[in-house]
Amino acid sequence: MRFFLHKAIRTAEFLEYGLKNRKTSIKDVIESIGIPHTEAGSIIHHGKQVGFGFYAQQGLHFRIEAIKPPLDVFSSSLLRPEPLTEIKFIVDLNAGRLAKLLRMAGMDTAYDPEFSDLDIAEKACNEKRILLTRDTNLLKRKHLEFAKYVKSIHPEDQLREVVEFFDLGRFLKPLTRCSMCNGLLEKTEKKDIVHRLQPKTILYYENFLICSSCDRIYWSGSHLEGIMGLLKKSGI
Incomplete structure (x- = not known):
């Protein structure tokens, strides 16, 4: 403290x-x-x-x-009498890369660089999201209940810090959310998207995921290996 x-x-x-x-x-x-x-x-x-x-x-x-970690957000306390029913995050601009990593790990994470501090505070309260930030002034917004100051500087260390603080191990589902928009990923048939793929991708890959929100396509290429490497580096 x-x-x-x-x-x-x-x-x-x-x-x-x-x-x-x-x-x-x-x-x-x-x-x-x-x-x-x-x-x-x-x-x-x-x-x-x-x-x-x-x-x-x-x-x-x-x-x-x-607060003595891990914080149990599902139990009420005198300072936080209304527990959460699920874990969802919102991240501000100064920890934007953390948002991408949390999404890669499968956590519902709202983030938009255009959000103002007021937008973030309101969404955190209205949508029952946990705020993650390095801005102490933002943490002092009146109606915030669940929030954390992220002490680490590097995104991979920030992810590890958040996972340990909220004991997220059992909630992590890597590669189930779009890292760009937070939408859920769904399996898709290659034949349904073949017209959108590059020739070498068509030749070498068979299994694909597609974002239900932004329509971005994912497959088990080098970029996917890079994502898993980042999560492993963060202890996930």
Whole structure:
């Protein structure tokens, strides 16, 4: 959690926050010192857990604990009372290559470089998607519940980080989604698409998949081997 604190207070053992006789929610307090509410696993006051709406007043003491992975998004908690029924992601522009890898791994992942921060926050809330980003300000959007700050820089490391944090092993179905549009891939007969194939592809390959959304064609060529190599490199 100290990672998110402002540099001037990052090494302090205890932090004091002056309220000057005013009341404010503990959620607002922790975000004002740099910690997105989406990164908090529990808030402890006098040995008991409290919610984001608990009023902080001068003289009260709190302990903010980070989420302990793996995060079970299917179980309710005081800070996240409405669990998810399925795992779906949305990724913003600064982690765009992660979106492609998640799709390769078979995870439903919304991504569009044209999405604004407001678009992303609304889609995350309305479609019950988990937000993945490296933008701490985006994580502080009011109605977000499930989200994660992606610490890793390289896409393959980011994928491994997300898989481990949400314990995604049993949900991964590589090569079932289009890496470009997120649509589902379906088997297709070669004879039905032969007019769209290059001569060498017709000669050397027999098994094909087609995206149900954008109509992109996939086959077991060198590019598919490259995809599997990337997933294996990420520990999948």
